[in-house]
Amino acid sequence: MKLLEDRIAFVTGGASGIGHAAALAFMRQGAWVAIADNNSEAARQVTSELESAGGKAMAITLDVTDADAVNMAVDQVVGEWGGIDCAFNNAGIALEDTTTPWGDHAIYDRVVSINQRGVLNCMTAELKHMAAAGKGAIVNTASIAGVAGTPTAAYCASKHAVVGLTRSAALQYAAAGIRINAVCPGAIETPLLAESMKDPESARIISSMHPMNRLGQPHEVADAVIFLCSEWASFVTGHMLAVDGGYLAR
Ligand SMILES: NC(=O)c1ccc[n+]([C@@H]2O[C@H](COP(=O)([O-])OP(=O)(O)OC[C@H]3O[C@@H](n4cnc5c(N)ncnc54)[C@H](O)[C@@H]3O)[C@@H](O)[C@H]2O)c1
Numbered sequence: 001m002k003l004l005e006d007r008i009a010f011v012t013g014g015a016s017g018i019g020h021a022a023a024l025a026f027m028r029q030g031a032w033v034a035i036a037d038n039n040s041e042a043a044r045q046v047t048s049e050l051e052s053a054g055g056k057a058m059a060i061t062l063d064v065t066d067a068d069a070v071n072m073a074v075d076q077v078v079g080e081w082g083g084i085d086c087a088f089n090n091a092g093i094a095l096e097d098t099t100t101p102w103g104d105h106a107i108y109d110r111v112v113s114i115n116q117r118g119v120l121n122c123m124t125a126e127l128k129h130m131a132a133a134g135k136g137a138i139v140n141t142a143s144i145a146g147v148a149g150t151p152t153a154a155y156c157a158s159k160h161a162v163v164g165l166t167r168s169a170a171l172q173y174a175a176a177g178i179r180i181n182a183v184c185p186g187a188i189e190t191p192l193l194a195e196s197m198k199d200p201e202s203a204r205i206i207s208s209m210h211p212m213n214r215l216g217q218p219h220e221v222a223d224a225v226i227f228l229c230s231e232w233a234s235f236v237t238g239h240m241l242a243v244d245g246g247y248l249a250r
Contacts, residue, residue, distance in 0.1 A: 002030035003230040008081045010034045010074060012064055012122055013091030015042035017190030018141065021218035022088050022225050027055035029226055031086065034077045036062040038091075064091045064118030067125075074125035084129050086229040089122040090141040094192055096152040108154040115158035116165070123169055127178065134177045137229040140166050141221075142182040142240060144247050163240055170238030179237040181228045186244030188216040211246030 009026040013019035014035035026033045027050045035050075035057060037043040043059040050057035058080070060073045078084055092115045095107050119140050130136030145152065146159030162182060170180040187193060187206050193215070197203045207214050224243045227233055242248045 002028075003226060003232070004086065005030035007031045007085040007229075008034070008077065008083050009086040009088065009229070010036060010077055010084055010122075010126065011088045011090060012036045012062065012118070013141075014088075015039045015046050017192055018185065018188060018218045018221045019088070019090045020046055021222040022090065023050060023057070024053075025219065025222035025226050026086070026088075026229075027053060027057065029230075032056040032081055034058050034060055034073075034081075036060040036064075036073050036091075038063045064089075064121055065113045067121045070118075070121040071125045071128075074122075074129065078129050083133060084126055085136055087122065087126040087136070087138045088141070088225050088229075089119045089126075089138065091118055092141060092158075092192075094152065094155050096155055097196070098151070100152070102153060104154075108157075111154035112158045112161070115155070116161040119162050119165055123165065123180070127169070127173060130178045131173065131176050136178045137233075138169070138178065138180045139225045139228045140180070140182040142166065142184045144184055144186050144242065144244050146182070146184055147240060147242070147248055166240070167238050174237055179228075179233065181233070181236060181239045181241060183221055183224050183228070184240050184242045184244060184248065185221045186210050186216055186242075186247040188218055188221060188243075190218055209247065210244060211250065214245060216243060216245060 009031040015037035040061040047057040047059040142162040143159040146163040166182040
């Protein structure tokens with residue numbers, strides 16, 4: 001049985017990495033998938049990939065920092081497909097590395113505008129429709145850096161904010177029939193990590209920070225997202241689901 005037959009799913013950052021894996025997983029579970037990303041070409045490629053596999057998909061070019069554009073994108077999905085059942089607010093960046101000085105305002109503002117404000121923009125647009133329908137499930141991508149400290153201040157602060165936004169919205173919308181959760185991935189093998197993984201010694205260190213002593217794969221996060229969007233999680237809201245090989249258990 002498919003878990004999300006004919007549900008309508010909106011996935012930001014769906015053109016790469018975790019979002020791409022989630023788009024595929026939504027499709028395999030029977031959902032129609034809107035892939036919203038600021039990389040138009042890659043979003044179109046993922047849409048073609050889903051359609052070639054027999055799925056129903058649409059590509060939307062979107063910068064999540066633009067609240068009006070986000071509203072229009074969600075309205076477009078609801079207008080064309082008749083509603084929005086699941087949203088995976090996942091677009092994000094990680095600009096810092098070990099050489100980034102503390103208090104770099106330009107980096108801080110950029111990271112927060114996408115990772116934090118982007119999630120707020122998306123939830124605002126999605127909740128408008130979900131509240132009217134009296135149902136829906138939202139999953140935000142936080143991180144282990146949303147729960148534990150990391151030396152990357154902007155990223156860490158932005159992901160702690162995603163945790164706060166998720167919990168707050170979950171409380172505000174629990175009685176309205178909308179469940180809102182987050183996934184907290186550990187290091188996952190995606191283009192976001194590619195730079196840090198080039199050096200074998202850094203790759204070994206990053207892997208060894210996870211008790212399972214490896215990186216996670218994008219599909220392992222996608223599976224958690226599907227669970228949280230499905231009826232199997234019908235009494236789960238305001239939860240931060242770690243997908244981290246044990247990182248946060250230490
Ligand atoms: N890879 C990891 O180790 C890891 C760990 C924890 C959390 N995360 C989080 O997972 C999410 C996905 O990351 P990923 O690893 O798949 O990275 P990725 O770089 O492979 O994918 C990110 C996607 O988001 C899109 N994007 C970036 N800025 C955008 C914007 N302003 N508007 C719309 N789309 C935008 C990119 O075009 C890209 O398609 C991010 O929120 C990231 O912080 C990743």
